[in-house]
Amino acid sequence: MTSSLKVPERRTQSDRRQQSEAELLRAAAELIAEQGVAAATFENIGARAGYSRGLATQRFGSKQGLIEALIARLQARLQAQMDDRRLDQLNGLEAVLGFVDAFLTTLAQDGELRAYFVMMAGAVGDMSDLRAPFAVAHKAAEERLEALVLRGQAEGVIRQTLDADAAALMVGSLLLGVSTQLLIDPGMDLEPIRQTSLATLRVSFGG
Numbered sequence: 714m715t716s717s718l719k720v721p722e723r724r725t726q727s728d729r730r731q732q733s734e735a736e737l738l739r740a741a742a743e744l745i746a747e748q749g750v751a752a753a754t755f756e757n758i759g760a761r762a763g764y765s766r767g768l769a770t771q772r773f774g775s776k777q778g779l780i781e782a783l784i785a786r787l788q789a790r791l792q793a794q795m796d797d798r799r800l801d802q803l804n805g806l807e808a809v810l811g812f813v814d815a816f817l818t819t820l821a822q823d824g825e826l827r828a829y830f831v832m833m834a835g836a837v838g839d840m841s842d843l844r845a846p847f848a849v850a851h852k853a854a855e856e857r858l859e860a861l862v863l864r865g866q867a868e869g870v871i872r873q874t875l876d877a878d879a880a881a882l883m884v885g886s887l888l889l890g891v892s893t894q895l896l897i898d899p900g901m902d903l904e905p906i907r908q909t910s911l912a913t914l915r916v917s918f919g920g
Contacts, residue, residue, distance in 0.1 A: 736762045737769050738786045741779060742828040750835045753779070777843065780832060784846050787829040794819045805865020806918055809884065810911050812858060816888050817907040820895065830892045851889070855881045862918070871918050880918065 740762035744752045755769040758779075762769075773779040794815045800808040820826055836843040858881035865871030887910060895901055 733762075733764060733768065734772055734782070735786075737764060737772060738779075738783050739825065741783050742787065742825040745783075745828040745831050746824050750780075750832055755779075780843055781846055784829065784832065784850065787826055788850055790823065791816065791819060791826060800861070804868050804870050805861050805863070806870040806915070808861045809858060809865065809871075809918065810914060812861065813884060813888065813910055813914060814907065817891065817903055817910065820892060821903040821907070827892075827895065830896055834893065834896060851885060855885050858884050865918070875918065884914070 737758055741753045741758045744757055744761060753776075755773075755776075756766040759766045759769045769779070773782055795812060798811045798815050800811050803811055832843070833847045835841075836847060855878075859877050862871055862875065862877040862880050866873055866875070866877065891903070891906060891910075895903070
């Protein structure tokens with residue numbers, strides 16, 4: 714009689730490495746969101762993720778290496794949310810609104826994303842070199858928003874008199890401000906802010 718049981722596939726070393734890195738980064742994000750950047754020691758991260766302190770050190774090398782990896786992870790998570798909205802298939806105005814909607818929805822639901830802004834606030838307050846990765850990420854978001862505004866103007870759905878660069882910076886600053894306010898008031902209800910932001914942008918940008 715032939716057994717119908719399947720032999721589990723063996724995971725490669727690369728698979729195991731990716732899993733351990735993801736679990737370490739998730740643990741780091743949780744610690745930062747709950748207790749601040751100072752709590753994200755390799756010892757604390759390893760303990761929360763179920764690994765040794767040595768593995769965390771081996772994977773990231775230094776505290777800066779860890780934080781840069783975490784920034785990349787959180788940016789990728791947010792980018793995935795944007796991609797799911799298929800913004801490129803919408804007209805420019807709806808794409809800008811979709812960007813804002815996706816960001817605020819993710820911010821409300823994803824505790825790890827809050828860790829990103831805890832790290833950013835710490836980097837700015839300490840005048841550390843870690844400001845640079847945040848500046849690069851925010852510039853990329855601004856350029857994407859500017860491209861959406863320009864596309865909307867070409868389509869006739871966003872006002873031609875709007876300065877596209879200033880509009881993109883204003884939207885980015887709105888999202889940054891809301892994210893920072895959430896650090897001050899973690900119990901803040903983001904839903905009415907999301908609705909008001911979308912309604913206000915639709916009226917002020919609409920062609």
